[in-house]
Each structure stands twice: as C-alpha cells, then as structure tokens.
Amino acid sequence: xxxxxxxxxxxxxxxxxxxxxxxxxxxxxxxxxxxxxxxxxxxxxxxxxxxxxxxxxxxxxxxxxxxxxxxxxxxxxxxxxxxxxxxxxxxxxxx
Numbered sequence: 001x002x003x004x005x006x007x008x009x010x011x012x013x014x015x016x017x018x019x020x021x022x023x024x025x026x027x028x029x030x031x032x033x034x035x036x037x038x039x040x041x042x043x044x045x046x047x048x049x050x051x052x053x054x055x056x057x058x059x060x061x062x063x064x065x066x067x068x069x070x071x072x073x074x075x076x077x078x079x080x081x082x083x084x085x086x087x088x089x090x091x092x093x094x095x
Contacts (some may be wrong), residue, residue, distance in 0.1 A: 008022070013036065027046050027053070051093070052093060052094075054069075056073060056090070071076060072092075
C-alpha cells in the first residue's frame, strides 16, 4: 500500500496508442500489464487501505466498467470521487 499522494507517471496503451497516466506508485505496472493483455485501463487506484483496489477499463464499444468487481460505470469521465479525508473512491463500488 502506498501513501495517499504518492502517484507516479505510468504508460498504458488505450486503443493501441501509448498514453501517459498518473498511477499509485504501489501499482505502477498494473495498468501497463493490463493494457498489454488487451484491456484498456483508463484509471486505477490502490485504495490506500481504505477502499478496495479499483481499475476502470474502457470497452471496445466505448462503455466503462470496473475490472475487479465487474461493475458498469455510467460516466465517461470523473470516475473517482474524493471523500472528506481526501481519498479517492468509485461510488458504485462497495467498501
């Protein structure tokens, strides 16, 4: 588990195009590994010990879902919300 604000720059392939993203340092290579195996990760968070690990992916049809829980996300951006303590989470995912 990393600290609350310890993100680093990572690279993913979205629709076969390399893109730079910010990612929690403790899961730095997870989005790249997923993208190399056919997933299109567009956001992820380790949960920082408060929330579950989440990975938001884009489908070929342009919809979004959280990979680990399989939950569909009805938004096309702003997947994560900030709680009162400054931690990010996805409201549709149970704690």
